Amino acid sequence: MQDAYTGTQIREAERPLLEAGEGPHLMARAAHGLFARIRELTESARNADPAGEVRVSGLVGKGNNGADTLFALAEAARSGLSTTAILAFSAAHPEALADFEAAGGDVLELRADTLERAVAACESSEIVVDGVLGTGARGGLDGIIADLVRALRHEGEPQDSRAFTVIACDLPSGIDADSGEVTPPVLRADHTVTFGAHKLGLWVDPGAAHAGTVSVVDIGLDMSVPAGYQAAVSVRSADLAHAFDEPARTDNKYTYGVLELMAGSEKYPGAGILCTGAALATGVGMLCYNGPETVGRMVVQAHPETVLGPAKKSPHALVVGPGVDFDIAETRALAIEAIARARSIVLDAGAIELFSDVPEPQRVNTILTPHAGELARLMSARSGQDVSAHGVMTRPLYWVRKAMELTGTAVLLKGFTTIVASPESPWVAVQESATARLATAGSGDVQAGIMGALSARDQLPSPLTRAALASRLHSDAAFIASANNRVPIGASDLIPAIREAILAASELASD
Secondary structure: OEEEEOHHHHHHHHHHHHHOOOHHHHHHHHHHHHHHHHHHHHHHHHHHOOOOOOEEEEEEOOOHHHHHHHHHHHHHHHOOOEEEEEEOOOOOOHHHHHHHHHOOOEEEEOOHHHHHHHHHHHHOOOEEEEEOOOOOOOOOOOHHHHHHHHHHHOOOOOHHHOOOEEEEEOOOOOEOOOOOOEOOOOOOOOEEEEEOOEEHHHOOOOHHHHHOEEEEEOOOOOOOOOOOOOOEEEOOHHHHHHHOOOOOOOOOOOOOOEEEEEOOOOOOHHHHHHHHHHHHHHOOOEEEEOOOHHHHHHHHHHOOOOEEOOOOOOOOEEEEOOOOOOOOHHHHHHHHHHHHHOOEEEEEHHHHHHHHHOOHHHHOOEEEEOOHHHHHHHHHHHHOOOOOHHHHHHOHHHHHHHHHHHHOOEEEEOOOOEEEEOOOOOOEEEEOOOOHHHOOOOHHHHHHHHHHHHHOOOOOOOHHHHHHHHHHHHHHHHHHHOOOOOOOOOHHHHHHHHHHHHHHHHHHHHO
């Protein structure tokens, strides 16, 4: 697994080193790491035209981010690159500015009368470094530096019309390191070089969408003390292997995991077929389909190992919701009855609102799986606030935690970046490695089936763990089915890819 931290935790980890006089060494390591990325990205341009001029410009703030940028630009100047530092404010880090000027870099103070020159300097550069605001900043850019960023964003034009590559120093200015919330204008980065450890605000949207490819420079921080605990954890592919141990020789179909599914309807029969197929591919001892008879016949035709009807005893896990028509009173009553019997519960789509029918002792083993619109409706109905899907997407970390607190259940918020919050954990799980190929009808039904199968496993007692592993397996299957993002996929393509993803995880874990 990989950990991420808030900007606050990073600063707390830096504090003892700063008090011991290690500040210059931390800055030197950070600046050199930033320069290494600049050098890497400019090498192709220099190789293509050894006699030509390769230009790098930096937007420089007055704090440590600005200092890191100036020291990195000084290294770039000494390596033969043409460098310009655009000072966003009247002040800059004195030692860093002196080093940059001694290296032969050009300095441009940003004012109203120099704005056009600053735009021209950036537009003629191969690399533009954003080093204005750091992890301690709250809010975004304003004044003349905001005008410069707006000009460089090429607003109203395709994003790829921008000729230069943007590297963010530590994080893009205007991104909150703790939450990923964005205060525009933000110069979207192609690459972010962050220092010390992964930052939560670079993992979750909308911040993640502005960060590009993120790399971490080790500057010597100890993130176990005094940070205490990670703000987020991300499951890696190799971690999946631990969820797929061989059944014991004493296991049978009842002990290896009994899963009951209430999925599909006359209108959406495919949801039942997809959810069932995904659960079987993930692995269960017995799968009981408790849905409309006509859909059940189709499910058995596609997956003949399915048992029709509810589980005879309390199932290890229950999935309710994908494609279910809850306008039918009898269906709703059957769902509530099934919820009362199950040990672990996954509520998806229209079943999310049934969380209030989950007995209190079982809520700690319940996972809700909304997308932004479903979470907005839930929160509007339960919190007394008028919450929109757009509001959820601009503050996803805040709203998934709010929903967890309100419902007393684990909540998995679907999206390009998946976030899981659960009452048993002070941190969240984030699946930040994903593919937009999953934006296809039925993809959520597959994810629900995966999560149901994992929830039926006794060795995975934590809802946070089950949801995080399901999200990773779902994502890995999509990468496999889409030939690493090269071809479109449908939801049914994910099902055979699930087993391939499990096998790949096992091979990774054994390396």
